[in-house]
Amino acid sequence: MRSELAEELLGTLMGWDRAVFAERVRRLEALATYKWDEYANFSPGMKFFESLAAWLNQFKEPADRACALEFVLERLLFVSEAEMTHLIELVYADHIEPVLCERVARETGISALRVAELVGHPNFATLRRRLLVLGASDGARLDRLRRSAPFLSHEQFLQSCEPPGDLVEPMCKKLLGALEKQELQAAGSFAHIFLIDDFAGSGRTLLREEDGAFVGKLAKLSVAIERLTEQKLLARDAEVTLVLYVASEQALEHLNGVLAASELPAWEVRVVQRLPASVRVDQSDPPFAELNERLYDKALNDEHKGEAPLGYARCALPLVLSHNTPNNSVSLLWGDTTQERESLKRHALFPRYERHHRDRP
Numbered sequence: 001m002r003s004e005l006a007e008e009l010l011g012t013l014m015g016w017d018r019a020v021f022a023e024r025v026r027r028l029e030a031l032a033t034y035k036w037d038e039y040a041n042f043s044p045g046m047k048f049f050e051s052l053a054a055w056l057n058q059f060k061e062p063a064d065r066a067c068a069l070e071f072v073l074e075r076l077l078f079v080s081e082a083e084m085t086h087l088i089e090l091v092y093a094d095h096i097e098p099v100l101c102e103r104v105a106r107e108t109g110i111s112a113l114r115v116a117e118l119v120g121h122p123n124f125a126t127l128r129r130r131l132l133v134l135g136a137s138d139g140a141r142l143d144r145l146r147r148s149a150p151f152l153s154h155e156q157f158l159q160s161c162e163p164p165g166d167l168v169e170p171m172c173k174k175l176l177g178a179l180e181k182q183e184l185q186a187a188g189s190f191a192h193i194f195l196i197d198d199f200a201g202s203g204r205t206l207l208r209e210e211d212g213a214f215v216g217k218l219a220k221l222s223v224a225i226e227r228l229t230e231q232k233l234l235a236r237d238a239e240v241t242l243v244l245y246v247a248s249e250q251a252l253e254h255l256n257g258v259l260a261a262s263e264l265p266a267w268e269v270r271v272v273q274r275l276p277a278s279v280r281v282d283q284s285d286p287p288f289a290e291l292n293e294r295l296y297d298k299a300l301n302d303e304h305k306g307e308a309p310l311g312y313a314r315c316a317l318p319l320v321l322s323h324n325t326p327n328n329s330v331s332l333l334w335g336d337t338t339q340e341r342e343s344l345k346r347h348a349l350f351p352r353y354e355r356h357h358r359d360r361p
Helices: 003-014 018-034 048-057 062-074 081-108 115-119 122-129 142-147 165-181 217-230 249-261 286-294
Strands: 077-079 131-135 190-200 208-210 213-215 234-248 268-275 319-321
Touching: 003 018, 003 048, 003 062, 018 048, 018 062, 048 062, 062 286, 077 081, 081 115, 081 122, 081 142, 081 190, 081 234, 081 268, 122 131, 122 165, 131 142, 165 190, 165 217, 190 217, 190 249, 208 249, 213 217, 217 234, 234 249, 249 268
Parallel strands: 077 319, 131 190, 190 234, 234 268
Antiparallel strands: 208 213
16 A cells, blocks of 8 residues: 555544644654654555554544544654664663772772772773673664673673573683783683663563562573583672663562562662653553553463553553564554454554464464
8 A cells, every 4th residue: 555545544534624634644754754664563565654544444433543543643652773772872881881880889999989980990991801791682782782882892792691601611711811911810700791681561571480480581590690600600709780771660660579589689670761650551541541451352362471452461551662562562552463363353553573473383
């Protein structure tokens, strides 16, 4: 469908007069060009306007269509590639370096306010080279983070939340050589781990309690840390910092609470862009939240997320990331059942690529 035809259909669906049509379409076109057209999971030949027309067409009541479009224009949060890149570029200066300064301040007794003195201290250079950056998922985009952290070596980045010893061992050999070259006196083992991930909506993928045991990426990392420590590839006093590019307030509260309840050390959780509870659709837009509940297609249910009209763990987020829509967002944004046999044939505005799918067991 050409965008011009989609625009005409949109005007017909919404019943706009010429003046309202011109104003609304102009605004939608600007937002589509600036952000929404770059969404990675649109099918070939489809952009935002085509998706929007099909999406609105499924709402039979004019009031429901108006509610849905109002949500898109006023409350939808779309993190573009450029914005995600900016968040990644903030990580070293705003999160890694301050953590290192805090640790050096504890070790040396230098005031944490004397940043220049801390950064210039040999302990800082040593600790910076002895840090290991791990990517918890593809979304960590370690290639971009590496380019935005020029003081770190390529030999300090590894895409894994369960780093195996056979990969870390050669990195430690490079570490020892680098310390000797810089005339820094320290063991050739890593002393601080930064675990990086792009998004947390509920925080449960990272850590949760199941059947009396703690599971998730942080639990896997804890097991790997024990193994690396035994192999003398990680210092016994090594610390861990979790850095999330984007996270909801719900995820942060969950992670801090479950970390405190678990036997894991008191790992710090840092968030570059925090989503406050006020953005939740059930708080910011109750009519659209009710629409998600009323029009939910149970064909979306599965063993991983259960029933999720307001998203997994009822996070009720209005969020779309340029590469995918989190299942923590409200279901009308991402839940597409047009290809399901026994379904309501729901069109998603931003179709989600499901990590777990019944056709890909």
